[in-house]
Amino acid sequence: MLRACAQELAENTSEIAGYSVLLTDEKGLVIGSSDPSRLGSLHSPSLEVIRTRRPEITTQEEAKNLPEGVRPGITLPISLAGRVVGSIAIAGPPEEVSRYGRLVQKQAELLLRENALVRSAMMREQALQELILEIAAFDPRKADESLPVMRGRELGYDLRSPRAVLVAELLRPEDVPLNRRLEAQALGRKFFSHPQDIVTRLGDEKLVVLAFLGLAAKEKDPLEEVRKTARLLALSLEREGLPVWIGIGEIATSAALLGEAYRTALEAARLSAGKDTAERVSFIGELRMESLLSTIPKDRASAFCETVLKDLLACPDSRDLVRTFLAWCDRPFEPARVARSLSIHRNTLSYRLQKIGRLTGLDLRDARGILMLRSALELQKLGAFRREA
Known part of the structure; x- marks a missing residue:
C-alpha cells in the first residue's frame, strides 16, 4: 500500500520542506524519491530504523562510510496498524531536517491510513456488487442458498430475513457522469439507512436496494413503508437531476427467493418506464398484465x-x-x-x-x-x- 503513494508523497514533501526526501519499503529498498536515480536502491540507515522502530540521524562523517548515495539527514519509521511498513528519510543538515522529521512522518502515516480506508471501502463496495450479481443469477432449483447467505454474513448482513428488493434505473445513464451516479448511491443509503439495508450500484445505470423488512413483514401491507421511502428517494433524485424508475419486486421471505425478487424488481422498473404515468415507483404485483403481455x-x-x-x-x-x-x-x-x-x-x-x-x-x-x-x-x-x- 505504501508503494502505491510513495513517489507522490516523496515529491510533495520535498517540495514543501525544500530537502530531498525518500521512502523505503520494509526491506529498506527505495520505492519513492525526489531523486529518481535512487529508486530501487538500498537505503542502509532504514534497516536499523525499521528493526528498532526508532528515528536515526546520519551525520556527515557517518554518511561517508555508508554505501554511495546515502546522505546526512534523518530517517524515521512509518507505521500502519501497529506494524512498521517502511521508512521515510530527509536529506540535509541533521540539525535542520530533524525539525521536519516528526511532521513528515505523521503526514506519511496519515496518508497511508486514508488510502487504507479508501481501499477498504472500495473492496467492500466491490464485494457488495458481486453479492448482488450472485443473487441476480441465483436459482434455488440449481444451487444451494447457503453460499449467498455466507457471503452476506461476511459483509455483516443476514440474508435469511425477509427483504424487499428495489431496482432504480436511471432514465438517461449516458448523460450522467460517474460522480453523479455515486451521488445517487449516497442518496439511496440516506433513505434506506437501516444497518441491514443493502444499497449498491450495479453497472452504470442501476441502483439496487435490498431493504430489510423486519417486523413489517408481518403487517397487512409489508411494503407500505418501503413504497413511501422509495417515492421520497425518487423525488430527491429527480430534484438532483437524476430521474429514475424504481421497481419493487416480490417480497423475499428467505435467501432462496432473493433472486426472483431481484428479477421481478428489475422487470417492474422497466415496465413502469413504458407506462404513461408520473408515478416513478411501481410494484410488480400491480403490473401482472403488463408482465404477461411483455412475453x-x-x-x-x-x-x-x-x-x-x-x-x-x-x-x-x-x-x-x-x-x-x-x-x-x-x-x-x-x-x-x-x-x-x-x-x-x-x-x-x-x-x-x-x-x-x-x-x-x-x-x-x-x-x-x-x-x-x-x-x-x-x-x-x-x-x-x-x-x-
Whole structure:
C-alpha cells in the first residue's frame, strides 16, 4: 500500500520542506524519491530504523562510510496498524531536517491510513456488487442458498430475513457522469439507512436496494413503508437531476427467493418506464398484465395491435378517445363518475364509447371486448418502449 503513494508523497514533501526526501519499503529498498536515480536502491540507515522502530540521524562523517548515495539527514519509521511498513528519510543538515522529521512522518502515516480506508471501502463496495450479481443469477432449483447467505454474513448482513428488493434505473445513464451516479448511491443509503439495508450500484445505470423488512413483514401491507421511502428517494433524485424508475419486486421471505425478487424488481422498473404515468415507483404485483403481455413475441403483438387499433389511432381525436376508454376501464359501468373525472357530459361519454366500438369493431359492453382493446393499448405502449430502449 505504501508503494502505491510513495513517489507522490516523496515529491510533495520535498517540495514543501525544500530537502530531498525518500521512502523505503520494509526491506529498506527505495520505492519513492525526489531523486529518481535512487529508486530501487538500498537505503542502509532504514534497516536499523525499521528493526528498532526508532528515528536515526546520519551525520556527515557517518554518511561517508555508508554505501554511495546515502546522505546526512534523518530517517524515521512509518507505521500502519501497529506494524512498521517502511521508512521515510530527509536529506540535509541533521540539525535542520530533524525539525521536519516528526511532521513528515505523521503526514506519511496519515496518508497511508486514508488510502487504507479508501481501499477498504472500495473492496467492500466491490464485494457488495458481486453479492448482488450472485443473487441476480441465483436459482434455488440449481444451487444451494447457503453460499449467498455466507457471503452476506461476511459483509455483516443476514440474508435469511425477509427483504424487499428495489431496482432504480436511471432514465438517461449516458448523460450522467460517474460522480453523479455515486451521488445517487449516497442518496439511496440516506433513505434506506437501516444497518441491514443493502444499497449498491450495479453497472452504470442501476441502483439496487435490498431493504430489510423486519417486523413489517408481518403487517397487512409489508411494503407500505418501503413504497413511501422509495417515492421520497425518487423525488430527491429527480430534484438532483437524476430521474429514475424504481421497481419493487416480490417480497423475499428467505435467501432462496432473493433472486426472483431481484428479477421481478428489475422487470417492474422497466415496465413502469413504458407506462404513461408520473408515478416513478411501481410494484410488480400491480403490473401482472403488463408482465404477461411483455412475453408475447413482437411480431404477434404488432399484428394484434394493427388489427385492433389501426382505425382508432388514425382518427383525429384518438387521444381523447383512448383517454376516455382508459377512464372507463378504471370505473367500468359507472358512467356518471367517469364523465365527471373527464369533465364531460354523460352523453359525450356514451358517444365516445360508441365511436370507439365502431372504429375497433369491439363491443365495449362486453368484458371480452374491453379486455382486447385494453390489451392492444398496453401492447402498443410496450412496443414503443421496446423501440426506445
